[in-house]
Amino acid sequence: MKDKRELSRLKRHKRIRMRMSGSxxxxxxxxxxxxxxxxxxxxxDTQNKTLFSLTTTDKEVKEKFPKAGNVKASAFFGxxxxxxxxxxxITRIVFDRAGYLYMGRVKAFADALRKGGLEF
Numbered sequence: 819m820k821d822k823r824e825l826s827r828l829k830r831h832k833r834i835r836m837r838m839s840g841s842x843x844x845x846x847x848x849x850x851x852x853x854x855x856x857x858x859x860x861x862x863d864t865q866n867k868t869l870f871s872l873t874t875t876d877k878e879v880k881e882k883f884p885k886a887g888n889v890k891a892s893a894f895f896g897x898x899x900x901x902x903x904x905x906x907x908i909t910r911i912v913f914d915r916a917g918y919l920y921m922g923r924v925k926a927f928a929d930a931l932r933k934g935g936l937e938f
Contacts, residue, residue: 826917827916827917827918828917829917830917831916831917832917834914834915834916834917835914838912838914839863839864839912840860840861840862840863840864840911840912840914841862841863841864842862842864842865843910844910844911844912845860845861845862845863845869845908845911845912846860846861846862846863846911846912846914847859847860847861847903847911847912847913847914847931847936847938848861848914848916849913849914849915849916849918849924849927850873850916851916851918851923851924852887853887854885854886854887855873855874855875855886855887856873856874856886856887856891856892856895856923856927857871857872857873857874858871858872858873858895858899858927859871860903860906860908860911869906869908870902870903870906870908872895872898872899872902874886874891874892874895876898878898879891879894879895879898882894883895887923888923889922889923889926890926892922892923892924892926892927892930893926893927893929893930894930895927895930896926896927896928896929896930896931896933896934897930897933897934899927899930899931899934900930900931900933900934900935900936901934903936904934904935904936908936909935909936909937910936910937910938911931911936911937911938912938913928913931913938915928
């Protein structure tokens with residue numbers, strides 16, 4: 819059974835998702851956080867398609883941060899993510915924190931995305 823904190827996060831995520839969706843012009847970037855890794859997906863909700871996906875298990879991130887469960891690794895991952903998404907032609911997104919509190923690794927990731935040139 820899931821613990822109380824996870825149920826609270828899922829409840830927040832459900833509440834957030836009722837008001838948020840991504841389109842082809844502004845796709846939704848959803849953050850996935852685990853104990854040791856961080857991930858991001860860029861999703862077009864109108865067509866239900868994942869346009870781009872990347873995690874901290876990627877070779878470029880893993881070389882610099884073998885254990886990516888910290889704020890420094892999240893900031894570096896945000897820079898890499900922003901660069902690769904811009905290569906795909908996506909510059910404007912809707913940031914979905916998936917019910918996670920906007921602090922720590924999620925905040926560092928978001929700040930690095932902004933620094934990398936993404937608008938949200």
